[in-house]
Amino acid sequence: MKTIQFIFFIFLASLFSSCQKDLLVSDYEQGNDEILSNPNHPMKDSIQFLVEKYIAKGIPGAQVVIKNDDGWLYYSGGYARLETKEPFSSGGASWLFSITKTYTATLIMKQVDAGKIVTDSLISKYLPQNVLNNISGYEKITVRMLLNHTSGIVNVTELPEFVVGQLNDPLNQPTIEERLEMVKGKPLVFEPGTDFMY
Secondary structure (H helix, E strand, O other), rough: OOHHHHHHHHHHOOOOOOOOOOOOOOOOOOOOOOOOHHHHHOOOHHHHHHHHHHHHOOEEEEEEEEOOEEEEEEEEEEEOOOOOOOOOOOOOOOOOHHHHHHHHHHHHHHHHOOOOOOOOOOOOHOOOHHHHHOOHHHHOOOOOOHHHOOOOOOOHOOOOOHHHHHHHOOOOOOOOHHHHHHHHOOOOOOOOOOOOOO
């Protein structure tokens, strides 16, 4: 159990730096950043204890959000950004890296269940043209292909300009606009739907 707790909080510690808010704006409704936490949530004391325990051990900051039958529980401690001593706050943006894929897929499938997204539709149905203009072959790529890594879009993290930027300043993550600029004009790695690339 201690190993699981440690791994969990190492993961949370990776969230210590804030990132830029989503720059892709479309006609779809954006959510509310305010999380209304249940002050009497039965897990509150144990989560508070764990967060504070690992912060005392040197983790810069952590935040936990839980949603269950008892409602929402939000708890944070430490800093979102060490250099400015900015504390974590409700709805604060954090680097999630690859875990974003899990959240994104879950949210997209909820929209599929609600009848708002069709996975076999082209991405051009859902993304604004200013984003599509940066993606080679967008007219052949479906939502399903994005979800199962078969779109053929070049992997930004393998591009030399991304790697050099990370080596020079690992805490400075490129914005969404900068990442789109990196893939602009890059050919597809393979024809959409014919191969897999994570």
